[in-house]
Amino acid sequence: MARAVLLNPGPVTLSARVRAALTAGDWCHREPEFAALVRDLNAGLAAVYEPLAQDYEAVTFAGSGSAAVEGMLGAFAPDDGATLVVANGVYGERMARMLSALGKPHHVAAHDWLAAPVTAQIAAWLDREPGITHIAMIHHETTTGRLNDVAAVGRLCRARGVTLLLDAVSSFGAEAIEGADWNLGALAGTANKCLHGVPGLSFVLGRRNLWRGPAPRPRSVYLDLRAYHAAEHGDGFAPFTLPVQVAFALREALAEFDAGGGWRARHAAFRQRARFVHRVLTAHGVSTLLPVDEYSVVLWSYRLPAGRSYQHLHDGLKADGFVIYAGQGRLAADIFRVAHMGDITGDDLARLEAALGRLLA
Numbered sequence: 058m059a060r061a062v063l064l065n066p067g068p069v070t071l072s073a074r075v076r077a078a079l080t081a082g083d084w085c086h087r088e089p090e091f092a093a094l095v096r097d098l099n100a101g102l103a104a105v106y107e108p109l110a111q112d113y114e115a116v117t118f119a120g121s122g123s124a125a126v127e128g129m130l131g132a133f134a135p136d137d138g139a140t141l142v143v144a145n146g147v148y149g150e151r152m153a154r155m156l157s158a159l160g161k162p163h164h165v166a167a168h169d170w171l172a173a174p175v176t177a178q179i180a181a182w183l184d185r186e187p188g189i190t191h192i193a194m195i196h197h198e199t200t201t202g203r204l205n206d207v208a209a210v211g212r213l214c215r216a217r218g219v220t221l222l223l224d225a226v227s228s229f230g231a232e233a234i235e236g237a238d239w240n241l242g243a244l245a246g247t248a249n250k251c252l253h254g255v256p257g258l259s260f261v262l263g264r265r266n267l268w269r270g271p272a273p274r275p276r277s278v279y280l281d282l283r284a285y286h287a288a289e290h291g292d293g294f295a296p297f298t299l300p301v302q303v304a305f306a307l308r309e310a311l312a313e314f315d316a317g318g319g320w321r322a323r324h325a326a327f328r329q330r331a332r333f334v335h336r337v338l339t340a341h342g343v344s345t346l347l348p349v350d351e352y353s354v355v356l357w358s359y360r361l362p363a364g365r366s367y368q369h370l371h372d373g374l375k376a377d378g379f380v381i382y383a384g385q386g387r388l389a390a391d392i393f394r395v396a397h398m399g400d401i402t403g404d405d406l407a408r409l410e411a412a413l414g415r416l417l418a
Contacts, residue, residue: 059378062405066199066227066356066382067122067250069399071306075253078309079302086301092293094304099289101311102246102260105229105320108236113262116285117307119299122226124280125245125259127155130193132282133222133243133263134161136273138190140222141166141182143174143210146200147385148224152193159276164189170200170388173351176209183217191220191242197228197353200385201346202394204232204353211239220267226250226259230314231323231355231398242267248303251323251355251398254310257303327354330397330406337410341417346392356396358384362417367393370416377412 063070084091099115118128126148134140134156142153145168156163166182168174174194183189192214196207207223214221220242225234230251235241243263248254261282268286275281284296314323331354335345338359346358361367367383370393374381384392 059408060405061378061380062401062409063399064379064381064395064397064409066394066396067247067398068256069249069253069396070401071255072253072313072400074313075255075306075309078305079255081302081305084301086298087294089293091299091301091304094308095289095295095299096293098304098307098311099260101308101315103262105311105314106234106236108238109234109241109262112236112265114265114268114286114290115260115262116282116289117258117260117299117304118280118282118285118295119257119297120259120280121256122245122247122250122259123151125226125247125261126152126224127159128277128280128282129222129243129245129261129263130155130161131159131276131280132261132272133191133220133267134159134163134193134273135190136161139163139186139188140191140193141179141186141189143179143192143194143205144168145172145174145203145205146170146195146198148195148198148200148226152195152224156193161273162188163193170386171347173203174205174210176206176213179210180213180217183213183219189219191222193222193224195224196234197225197232197355199227199356199394200388202352202356202358203347204228204351207239208233208235211235211241214240227355228353230320231327232320232353233324236264248307248310251320251327252307252310252314253399255303255306257300258307324354327397330401331357333406334395334397334409337413338417341413343417346388355398356394358388358392358394360392365417373416374412377408377415379409379412
């Protein structure tokens with residue numbers, strides 16, 4: 058039986074090295090060796106990007122990427138100002154729902170899902186609403202695969218003295234991220250996407266002075282990230298139980314990530330896979346949803362070919378060992394998505410090309 062290869066946007070196909078780390082042992086999460094591991098993980102996460110290494114500190118906790126985003130907004134979105142959410146997909150709209158649930162003042166700069174955020178429109182929001190002190194934005198909007206131009210918005214944030222809160226769940230470890238140049242206050246990420254870890258641990262990196270500065274009133278007990286920060290950067294023990302074996306896997310994934318050349322090498326590998334899949338699909342008349350130069354390297358979206366349903370394509374590929382991803386919301390009937398993360402070999406890509414050839418002939 059052919060090995061399963063996940064082409065969905067997380068979890069990913071694990072390397073043998075990371076999978077083996079899950080069997081490293083049984084540790085109590087209240088023992089000093091695990092506290093040391095948590096401190097090492099936080100230091101390793103902060104060191105993934107050179108511009109963040111000196112001025113940002115991480116906290117790690119149990120939960121999905123969405124938990125990280127909600128925790129970040131709870132910890133850093135203001136009560137005495139307002140947050141402008143830049144939304145052009147499911148995940149931007151979800152940030153707005155989170156702020157509503159948290160009772161945080163906010164506005165939504167809504168864009169069509171197929172449109173890139175327009176920096177001039179965002180600047181106009183800041184002109185109209187002088188109470189906006191923060192901008193919350195998705196880096197890689199997985200709804201379509203678009204890589205939003207966070208650099209342009211970040212420069213605007215820096216010029217206006219507005220703090221950027223970034224959902225980097227699907228970009229951390231594979232796309233460029235800046236700190237001071239974007240006036241980045243905090244970002245949210247997860248272990249099981251571009252870092253190639255296991256689902257169950259997520260993290261937030263925040264600027265050091267913001268972790269230690271005045272804090273909004275906590276809206277959650279479990280997702281009070283300032284409590285995590287005080288604990289993990291104190292004695293190393295998280296306030297609540299962390300998944301020990303998942304932490305082993307993240308430690309190994311970060312070691313593998315560093316040994317492989319870091320985020321730039323991962324970016325290059327994903328870009329090569331994206332171009333390969335695009336070449337194969339284009340040869341069979343399948344077109345992208347967005348212009349090619351607007352995608353992240355992490356995931357691309359494609360229009361379903363005429364007469365082919367997503368279920369037909371999904372089930373046929375799954376029979377050959379590959380799992381793709383459906384569209385969301387109003388795009389569900391029209392597109393499919395292919396991610397490029399995980400332990401994917403040249404042999405896997407050759408098998409994928411053959412499987413697509415059989416399905417799309």
